[in-house]
């Protein structure tokens with residue numbers, strides 16, 4: 425497999441609290457990798473450490489052949505790695521138009537063909553250019569999350585870090601957003617790292633997953649093993665029972 429993202433022995437310490445204790449993952453190009461675990465187990469901290477939103481004390485991060493340490497990131501990193509957050513209300517400025525939201529990353533990275541890129545991004549997320557001059561406070565939660573995804577895709581990244589991207593949305597909208605993400609991954613050969621507390625979502629979206637507990641990975645498996653319940657840790661079994669979205673046969 426061609427590894428596009430490797431996080432090795434990552435340690436994150438918040439003032440003496442060990443939030444990540446030597447966590448390692450390797451993700452192949454084009455793969456969708458899931459992170460599951462109880463609340464507080466460190467899933468978001470791992471995504472944020474990869475994204476450069478958290479420092480990490482120890483460990484090595486490799487993205488598409490480049491090595492990054494602690495919080496050092498170059499401009500190409502911020503183009504190649506994009507994050508979509510859980511809360512589409514908090515992640516978009518309410519007084520900005522959709523146009524301004526999508527223009528900002530293009531200006532920061534000095535990208536040309538701005539008009540065409542904005543139009544393409546809006547089409548890709550199923551909204552169209554009619555939404556271009558609306559304010560984000562005029563949009564529904566699902567529409568906002570589509571804009572957040574368009575903003576992430578507009579720089580043509582290689583990796584999307586998805587932190588519970590649908591858990592703040594109505595069940596009917598969740599499936600639409602997941603399908604949209606899946607289509608974008610196929611069309612662009614994107615790589616996903618996705619956090620979800622819903623094992624049904626992970627099973628639908630991911631190829632492999634890691635199970636986290638207390639800042640450590642306790643089990644890694646492919647999605648087939650999840651579906652056939654071939655896991656070794658009792659903790660994974662408990663998570664499965666607790667996950668409302670997981671279909672039992």
Ligand SMILES: Nc1ncnc2c1ncn2[C@@H]1O[C@H](COP(=O)(O)OP(=O)(O)OP(=O)(O)O)[C@@H](O)[C@H]1O
Pocket residue numbers: 438441443461462463464465466467468469470621
């Ligand atoms: N900035 C911070 N300062 C101090 N502690 C933090 C900080 N961010 C996270 N933590 C702590 O680190 C631990 C891991 O948090 P994290 O948000 O990664 O968990 P999670 O698995 O994503 O949980 P959830 O599913 O509830 O989002 C928690 O105990 C949390 O309180």
